Amino acid sequence: MAYKRIVLKLSGEALAGEQGFGLSPKVMRSVANQVKNVADLGVEIAIVVGGGNIWRGKIGHEMGMDRANADYMGMLATVMNSLALQDSLEQIGIETRVQTAIEMRQVAEPYIRRKAIRHLEKGRVVIFAAGVGNPYFSTDTTAALRAAEMEAEIILMAKNNVDGVYSADPRVDQDAVKYDELTYLDVLKEGLAVMDSTASSLCMDNDIPLLVFSIMEEGNIKRAVLGEPIGTIVRGKA
Ligand code: UDP
Numbered sequence: 001m002a003y004k005r006i007v008l009k010l011s012g013e014a015l016a017g018e019q020g021f022g023l024s025p026k027v028m029r030s031v032a033n034q035v036k037n038v039a040d041l042g043v044e045i046a047i048v049v050g051g052g053n054i055w056r057g058k059i060g061h062e063m064g065m066d067r068a069n070a071d072y073m074g075m076l077a078t079v080m081n082s083l084a085l086q087d088s089l090e091q092i093g094i095e096t097r098v099q100t101a102i103e104m105r106q107v108a109e110p111y112i113r114r115k116a117i118r119h120l121e122k123g124r125v126v127i128f129a130a131g132v133g134n135p136y137f138s139t140d141t142t143a144a145l146r147a148a149e150m151e152a153e154i155i156l157m158a159k160n161n162v163d164g165v166y167s168a169d170p171r172v173d174q175d176a177v178k179y180d181e182l183t184y185l186d187v188l189k190e191g192l193a194v195m196d197s198t199a200s201s202l203c204m205d206n207d208i209p210l211l212v213f214s215i216m217e218e219g220n221i222k223r224a225v226l227g228e229p230i231g232t233i234v235r236g237k238a
Pocket residue numbers: 010011012013049050051052053055056057058070071072073074075077078130131132133134135136137138139140142
């Protein structure tokens with residue numbers, strides 16, 4: 001096992017599967033099983049869930065909405081996804097806690113760092129919902145922040161449409177090459193579509209590695225945790 005404690009970032013799109021919106025029961029089952037296989041190894045797993053399959057603040061803003069309001073809607077979308085994921089995990093017997101960065105005590109626990117760490121130590125999967133709780137941020141930044149707070153060894157960034165970081169969009173450009181390794185400086189300098197620059201800087205400053213990989217291939221989360229060479233790894237230093 002290469003890692004003892006991980007943060008898994010699941011974008012909303014990754015949970016939507018091929019349809020690109022809403023939740024795919026097939027993908028939810030596959031993700032839950034993959035998480036179980038890794039939890040069974042004794043790996044401590046925190047999951048940050050996105051909301052782009054339901055709503056993105058940017059879209060609302062482009063429609064003329066107040067940006068902060070639109071972003072709060074995005075954060076609420078992540079809560080819906082988190083509850084769905086909790087359900088999928090609990091259906092196969094994995095103890096799970098959802099913690100929200102915006103308080104909604106009837107729905108889930110509020111985010112408390114020490115409590116989250118305690119859950120992880122007890123073998124519970126912790127799902128972080130509602131992003132960092134502030135507009136103008138993303139769930140990628142949330143993954144970076146929670147990884148630092150949890151002292152996780154790596155962020156596993158699961159993608160549903162690509163198996164790593166490429167020099168250009170491989171669906172559009174046939175000459176796009178896949179990188180095996182990168183630094184955050186490369187990502188920032190070349191403007192590679194890995195994560196937003198706030199998230200990249202936070203990872204770089206705190207020396208948190210990131211593995212970008214495809215979740216569509218069954219067993220990939222386990223391969224990632226075992227340190228097998230899949231996807232693209234981004235590090236603080238070369
Ligand atoms: N969001 C936010 N603050 C956060 C995290 C998310 O305002 O800390 C909002 C933002 O509007 C974003 C939406 O929630 O567009 C959904 O999150 P994100 O786009 O990161 O989801 P993903 O792309 O991972 O599905």
